Amino acid sequence: MEDLLRECAPQVLAAVVRRYGDFDTSEDAVQEALLAASRQWPVEGVPERPRNWLITVAARRRIELLRSEAARRRREEDAARHEPSPGLVPSVDDSLTLLLLCCHPALTTASQVALTLRAVGGLTTGEIARALLVPEATVGQRISRAKQRIRDAGATFRLPPPEEREARLVAVRQVLYLIFNEGYTASSGVRLQRVELTAEAVRLTRQLRARLPDDGETAGLLALMVLTDARRPARTLVDGALVPLAEQDRSLWDGAAIAEGVALITETLARAPIGPYQIQAAIAAVHDEAARAEDTDWPQILRLYEILDVLAPGPMVTLNRLVAVAEVHGPGAALRQLDQVDGEPALRSHHRVAAVRAHLLEKSGDLPAARAAYLEAARRTLSAPEQRYLAQRAVALAP
Template structure:
């Protein structure tokens, strides 16, 4: 029971503990290390003293005290020690060049330390990949391996990337705050990318026994709501929130009772959350009225096509294929190309989709990505090319990262082999 309570506290409180410690110490590595020590201390003390009424406050206090001890041992200046002990650190109102900026948002305008941390991670001095990876590591507590899987790179590559990002923040003295209003637009795409990757890691975990990690997707939705409130004139913030809600509305139908993945066409649509779908439709409609469509609004429109179809056979695949054409023009990534191939395969026939998938496979852009092999297998199955489909399903099985995905692929192999 204690281990479960600590695990739950980690899911719920890690980002807040780390974000608070970064704010009061200014040291990213120290914040992570002291947060880890606090959770280790909880495993030692909670069995003896009981689970505290407010686990997050207990963990933050414990981590803060550990930071004080560390700073004292390292003989940091007395002024810094006093700041940490009092936890009243206020970031310097400087712009990204270091000059004073009276337009900076006041500290109380930011409703959550985690959002402040997110914007700090998304500073333009960092590479786009580093911005997203660093936020996922510090804010969500994802392991280096999990983030590497999300980026389709090796764990060693991701570890080096995270280390360079932290060093860049230290060397450049990047301020820990939400930037002034005139700098928000250049930071927003990276912040949105962070939220969507965080949501995806919760909605469809990259590795482990659990295919779905609800706490992560819920945290992404919560932060997306905060961001939309902070930036009411940014249609992509509302588009992303709508996209998340469309996906989350289908969560109860995505898995069997044993945790196996249920493909979209086989899901019981009566289990979809119609309240969430209605909210998502309203958010998307409001965003599209601004006539500035971006990738998240287009993806939300694609999700809406699935949400409004009462049965799988009612899905307007021609419209979805057209939306993917539009999305690929503004975001020509390999994953978008793969999803576009699926839509075209459903709209025009599996052989049309297979041609695109084969070209994508030949490019090597998605090597070792299990969904490429799984998509090819599914199109081969639909085309009646069963022996080839079994081979592709087996390839996907060797690359899948979660037990639920592997179980689904094994079922497909049995079905097609029969």
Template sequence: MAETPRDTRIEDLLRSLAPQVLGVLARKHGQFDACEDAVQEALIEASIQWPAVVPDNPKAWLIAVATRRLIDAWRSDNARRAREERVAAMEVDLSSSSASEADDTLTLMFLCCHPALSAPSQLALTLRAVGGLTTAEIASAFLVPEATMGQRISRAKQGIQKAGGKFSMPPADERKARLGVVLHVLYLIFNEGYAASSGPSLQREELTTEAIRLTRLVLGAAPGELEAGGLLALMLLTDSRRAARALPDGTPVPLAEQDRSLWNPGQIEEGIALLSSVLGRGAPGPYQLQAAIAALHAEASSDAETDWRQIVALYTVLEAVAPSPVVTLNRAVAVAMVDGPEAGLELLGGLDSALGRSHRLDAVRGHLLDMAGSPAEARAAYLAAAKKTGSLQERRYLMGKVARLSND
């Protein structure tokens, strides 16, 4: 059954409140592992009850339910009865300012990026606790089975507890060491919102908006971090295309075919200004390079006027700075625009082992084969991509490509 607009609003509200509630509980009671479990149980309870009646103070409701879950969990341990009584007597202060909530969210992000955890575990846990993504969504972002991701998240929570992680901002030097993971998490949250891995919608505005908000918080707390500025610029420039990325029925519109008059000029102006303020102040990092690529698209009045040679050059630098199969995939598209589709297809040759589970490789291969005048091969690639994607709108778009090539 499709979600109603009310269901979607409730889901968005729960997603925005989850890190705030977890921050309150973790700050007051410690034990991140138990607090995160309690908040998840409260969210499940809310998803059942709120479609009928949303409470007047949703945040207070979630805090109260999660606190009761904590008490229930502690009640079974006789050695903790005294602490249970103290917790039960505590009143939750809901008068905290937005600045306090912002501090809680930042602290929560840095706690999830505890150095006792591996980088993949840091990413997964932060996506769950701060980004509000489900285990299935996180598994899709990492291209691993959902059960594997569930185990990873569970171990990560236990790892923080064993390491004695506390709900407080780490010292400045340790905070700087964790910043890279925090930025990567925000990047993944934004990507999941910009191109939803599953569900009926092509994009999820609540995730892109939240990622931009959180990145602003990080940049505000660390204004001299060039990559934080580069990431925010990248998000703004990319999100500026949101209104043009889909038709009214949700069908995706490729970048080359988008109505650029629908792009958000305010976001483009802010993104380019921010990028200009960080570029040239040191060797550019991957987020600055990606933002520079997005800026070239934003500054072109049409696809034909895009400086594809400069984009190829930037992707070449990006591949040297931060090599990854996805960067190579994107460079292949840019190379095809400069040197022809055959040159782009040649770059795809070694990506199947790394991106074989993702629909994107097959979709790009189909696009380049279509450009090269190989309709049968393009049709097969588009069909393979349609079978792999979890996005209903992407699947419909890809099956439209299959139908067109079948009729040609």
């Protein structure tokens, strides 16, 4: 039943917002309808047409919410004109419109993530708080502020004009990728992975691609997620300890997911204008197709990172490219390049800088310096599994 409610949530919200126009009140009403369903359906049974039931209940609840406000009389007239029809069912797929509204440029990235998970993902405030490891009150405040900002910005429930659409889609893809990454490698906490977030990101990205089958970057993002998540079963031991890519048991990787991701990115690269997500997916495909770590085609990976560094330069691209440089040209060349970028503000305090430096120093044979860098990286990270792994690497290098 939880899966059914989660599937219905964005469709119900889209139908109510499209009919009445106001996102904030409609979203509150839909949440109450979902809560009512979670209480009634286990006792009374799931209705024959669950979406109709939810839309009808949400629409009625919206009227009740409007009647309780200060401007009750004026709004009651509007509510009476829009008395819900029992047969109200969305005739079109509004998931794209809803995603674009949740990623409105007036919102901060944190608010976009929370609102997307709530309105499109169907997660409760408590589920979002647990997934993001922030207090439930904080998530509630983010969602409330986001709905207020949307209202203040005068946003309406319709697709933005064509000249604005691509910029908004960039934000949508970024939010989905942020959700996936936070689930795949949690930025803090005792767990390395939060599967509920990665699964939700993949599900929403599949929905987005269904609406935009010709969009190369959306296909690239989906391929990247699928290919990356295929390695998840081998990333941790039974006790939750991190296993680096080179040491993973590749027989545990999801072969069907790898085949899907490789086919998707191969087809996309052949027909669509090239973009950063497609290049990242291609890199993931090269890793996934190597039967053993030593079979990895590092020269190809380095070429792909050089392309990515032109299309979408950034600190993580720089660090990942240097790992490939070390594999192709040796750790000395990579260390010299790392020295050149180490002082950049975006990299200065990030634990990955120290972790990459430690890896390169270890490969070059400077074990005392590598040990110190591993300890520095462990000190900087907020992730308990990463901290434990880095500290263990330092211990292993002790004289």
